[in-house]
Amino acid sequence: MEQSQLLSQSSVINTHPIPQAARFERLDAADAVNLELRRKLWEGLLPVKVDLALNEINSSETPRSLYIMAPRENYFFYILNEVKWLFDSYRPTDKVDAYDEMWFEFNNTPLKWNVPIGVQFDALVGIAMKQRDLPWCLTFHYRGFPEEQVLKLEGLNFFKFHFINALKESHSLRMGSAQEILANMQKKDETRMIDGLRKHNYENFWEINQNLCDKHITELKKYALRVFTNVHHTYVQPNIEVLKPQDAQSQDSEEPVSQNPSSLTLGDVLLETFPRLFESVLNDSGEVELAKKRNFEVIVQGVEADMNTPLYWLQLNMSYLDNFLYVCLHFL
Amino acid sequence: MDPKQQTDPDFIDDNDDGIEISLNAVGKASKLKTSKIKVKRKHTFQNVITFVRTQLEKGQALKPDQSLFLYINSQFAPSPNERINDLYECFKTQNMLIVNYSITEAWG
Numbered sequence: 510m511e512q513s514q515l516l517s518q519s520s521v522i523n524t525h526p527i528p529q530a531a532r533f534e535r536l537d538a539a540d541a542v543n544l545e546l547r548r549k550l551w552e553g554l555l556p557v558k559v560d561l562a563l564n565e566i567n568s569s570e571t572p573r574s575l576y577i578m579a580p581r582e583n584y585f586f587y588i589l590n591e592v593k594w595l596f597d598s599y600r601p602t603d604k605v606d607a608y609d610e611m612w613f614e615f616n617n618t619p620l621k622w623n624v625p626i627g628v629q630f631d632a633l634v635g636i637a638m639k640q641r642d643l644p645w646c647l648t649f650h651y652r653g654f655p656e657e658q659v660l661k662l663e664g665l666n667f668f669k670f671h672f673i674n675a676l677k678e679s680h681s682l683r684m685g686s687a688q689e690i691l692a693n694m695q696k697k698d699e700t701r702m703i704d705g706l707r708k709h710n711y712e713n714f715w716e717i718n719q720n721l722c723d724k725h726i727t728e729l730k731k732y733a734l735r736v737f738t739n740v741h742h743t744y745v746q747p748n749i750e751v752l753k754p755q756d757a758q759s760q761d762s763e764e765p766v767s768q769n770p771s772s773l774t775l776g777d778v779l780l781e782t783f784p785r786l787f788e789s790v791l792n793d794s795g796e797v798e799l800a801k802k803r804n805f806e807v808i809v810q811g812v813e814a815d816m817n818t819p820l821y822w823l824q825l826n827m828s829y830l831d832n833f834l835y836v837c838l839h840f841l
Numbered sequence: 842m843d844p845k846q847q848t849d850p851d852f853i854d855d856n857d858d859g860i861e862i863s864l865n866a867v868g869k870a871s872k873l874k875t876s877k878i879k880v881k882r883k884h885t886f887q888n889v890i891t892f893v894r895t896q897l898e899k900g901q902a903l904k905p906d907q908s909l910f911l912y913i914n915s916q917f918a919p920s921p922n923e924r925i926n927d928l929y930e931c932f933k934t935q936n937m938l939i940v941n942y943s944i945t946e947a948w949g
Contacts, residue, residue, distance in 0.1 A: 623920055658846065660921055670918070670946070677917035677948075682931060687916040691948055731931070741853055742846035743885060743922060748930040785851040803851065838852070 542723050543826050550810055550827070551711050554578040555630055556644040557588070559613070561596045565651050568599045576644065580709050581627030581811060582830050585613055585620060586668045587709060592649050604651040609661040614648045619655045622662045623671040624737070628835040631808040632737040635839030658742070669703050675831035676721065679733035683724060683824075683832070690721065706830065714830065722832050726751065726771050726821050733824065734778070738805075738838040747782045749773075749820070775823060775836070776816030779807070786838070805840040853924075855883040860929045860938060864893060867915075867943040871902035877937075882926035886911070886919050893942050903944065912941045912948055 559575040566572065575595050579588050589611070604610060613620040620629055634642045654661065661667070677687035698717045705714025729751045736745040752770045776799040780787045785802065792798040799816045801807075807814045810827050814836065828834045859879030866872045873896050880889060890911050897903035912918050913932050929938045941947070 621922070623922075671920065674918040675920065678913075678919060681914070681916055687948075691916065738849070738852055740847055740849035742848065743853065743924050745853060746923060746927040746931060748927070783852065785854070840849075 541822065541825055546826055547715070548711060551580070551582055551709075551715075553581040553627065553811060555581050555626060558644040558646045559588075559592055559649050560646070561599055562614075562648050562650045562653075565601055565653075566599050567601050572596055572599045579626050579645075581630070582625055583706060583709055584625060584668065584672075585622055586662070586665075587626075587706065596649060596651075600651045607651070608664045608667075610650075610652050610654045611662060612650050612654055612659060614650060615645065619659045620647070621659055622667070623660055623675070625829045625835065627811060628737055628829065628837060631811060631835075631837035632839060633739050635739070635806045635837075635841070636808060636811075636813055637806065637841060665703075665707075668706075669699075672703065672706065672831060673699060675833065679828075679832040680721060682731045682733040683729050685730040718830065718832070722828065723825065729821070729824075732778075732820055733828070733833045734820075734836065735833050736779075736782070736836045736838060738840065740838075740840045745782065747778065749778055751821075771819050771821045773820050774816060775807075775809075775814055775818050775820055778820055779816070779836075783838075803840065805838050808837040808839060809834070853883070855881070855924075855926055858882055860925055861936065862889060862925075862938045862940055865939065865941045867912075867941045867947055868945060870909075870942055870944050871897060871900065873897070874900075880925050882924070882929070884925045885921060886923045886925065886928060887921035889925070889940060890921055893940075907944060908946075910943045910946055912943070914939050915941050916948060 555578070557577050557579045559577065561572050563571075572595060575592060577588055577591055579585075612622075615629075615633055618633060630645060634645065660671070673690075677690050680687045680690055694717075701713050702717045704710065705712075705717075731751060732749040734747060734749060736747070738744075752773065776787075780789065780799060786805070788800050788802055789797050790800045807816070809823060810829075814823075820834075824834050858881075860882055862878050862880055864873055864876050864878065873893070875896070878889075878892065880892075890909070893911060894903065894909050897909070898905060903909060910918055913928060914934065919928055925938070932938065
């Protein structure tokens with residue numbers, strides 16, 4: 510099922526060709542947004558199988574597994590009610606609604622409450638191994654929380670706090686300040702957004718997020734990008750400024766500058782951020798091409814990313830719900 | 842840092858330069874004796890949270906069960922997993938990372 514989701518995602522990308530970079534300045538942000546793709550990404554589901562950790566079963570019978578379709582863009586909090594509903598009667602008796610001790614695990618890796626489900630799947634499983642690893646088999650724990658590695662869940666307030674703050678952080682990057690959210694976002698807007706996440710309701714969520722997400726490239730100061738991987742315990746959030754057209758002209762470079770703000774591609778940024786993982790090489794036709802120095806996949810929203818995609822297009826159309834663009838490097 | 846945590850020098854290879862962080866009390870939070878600290882680039886924001894909490898608890902200005910909130914530039918609370926290097930490069934003000942701490946939630 511995951512695959513059909515992915516196929517339909519890529520077909521949307523194909524039928525809506527990415528506009529030529531040079532055109533972005535003349536477009537309204539609204540014209541550069543692909544709403545059909547936005548909805549497809551929202552509807553992207555991941556089949557997940559959840560088992561209760563064996564040593565935590567406080568009962569003579571073993572509970573059945575939970576099979577659930579988890580929305581890729583949402584967070585583990587979203588499936589927690591169903592998990593608790595099935596396992597609560599088997600849990601250790603001293604752990605009654607101890608939210609701050611609950612956690613999910615995949616292959617001995619504790620999963621994070623504050624990172625979207627799809628980002629963790631892409632980083633940890635990747636694309637090539639997906640067929641083997643679906644459904645995604647997770648273990649749920651009521652105790653033994655890995656304090657050093659994961660943030661504690663403290664119920665809905667935790668979820669709200671971390672989501673809104675991630676939203677403000679991406680806004681600070683993209684707009685230079687989170688003032689728009691701090692000054693204009695009312696309590697009811699925040700409630701509506703969080704409600705959209707809790708119920709996975711597209712209209713509730715995007716009615717509020719649209720104005721925060723859809724910014725014209727000339728309004729942007731920086732890109733909000735995070736890079737996750739399966740080989741390192743922290744992520745990278747590089748500082749990538751949006752080039753202003755006048756900056757490009759004033760550079761004292763020997764070569765004529767043909768760059769405009771929206772010509773910056775995903776490949777350009779990865780090469781600059783990870784010089785030990787990427788290099789520029791000349792291909793057979795004598796063109797400069799980006800090559801990987803090690804064997805890994807570059808994944809955005811479940812699909813292998815094209816290195817020539819303009820970063821602005823990705824930021825606008827492939828960001829997750831906190832308006833960060835998450836890129837995953839899955840090492841094989 | 843937990844030695845079990847995975848590291849890959851091709852992905853991240855930090856130098857050991859310290860980054861200067863300014864710690865500013867907000868609202869009813871007590872001022873710290875050391876309001877400027879140097880933190881290694883490879884550390885995460887969690888290290889700063891732990892530092893501020895320990896200092897406040899030592900001075901009995903915060904009880905272990907009391908909340909503490911840390912913000913950047915009086916705007917947002919970063920994820921505790923975020924690297925100091927990245928926060929500095931993305932949000933620095935005059936070669937310093939400005940952190941504000943409060944015992945109640947501030948800035949929405």
